Amino acid sequence: MLIAIPLLIVPVVIYNIVIIFIGQDASNGLAVASDVLSDPLFAVTMASGARWSVSVGDLILFLSLILLFFELLKSTTSQKAAIVNHALSMVLFVVCLIEFLLLGGFATSVFFLIMTMVLLDVLAGFIVTIIAARKDFEFGQGRS
Template identity: 75%
Template sequence: MLIALPLLLIPVVLYNIVILFGATGGGGMAEADAILRDPLFSVPMTSGANWNVGVGDLILFLSLILLFFELLKSTSSQKVAIVNHALSLIVFVVCLVEFLLIRGFATSTFFLILAMVMLDVLAGFIVTIIAARKDLDFGGA
């Protein structure tokens, strides 16, 4: 049943931990942006520039990887996939509420995570509908 859990819940939880527990003050926008953008490490590039990688960048990178696996999972027609779609929809609603109502979540990083969760929900439902339609077509022949 663990396979039914949406993988994009991981970056959402990580973002919540970083913002809610990493903010020492009131958790305002400036502090949230600083936490996400402050470089964890820097990579020297061949051009002579330094590529600064922050917490927000790492969370987004993880989100993209997990979105790929979520899209692969959405192509399965198992009964677990329907539970996964429903849980993904719940994660989307929670993310949307956080983005709109909680200070510190109205950042570009969280918006992109929200967009990935929304794409996961849409892709899951669309793939399920198309697969069900194909099953119906084959059944009628």
């Protein structure tokens, strides 16, 4: 039943932990959140001599992209758990949308991109399910 849990809940929870426990300031929540997300964790010197700085927000987005890939792979299955996964993904999107619209520390580009990935997961899951169901229906009609 663990396959029914959307993987994109992981970056959403990590973002919540970073913002609520590390980057939240009652008077200036958005500025503190942006600072925490954009402060470089480390930098790598490239062959060109340029320095590539990696921040907490970059790492959360990187993890989100990897998990989105696996979520899209999961959406191609037609197991019963996939229906639960789609429903939970929709709930996760609604939670993300509420946080984005109502909480100051969540009105950042990083969280917007995470929320967009969750929306893409929802859309992909429903589209793949509809296409698979239509193919099953067409195949069933061909038999007489």
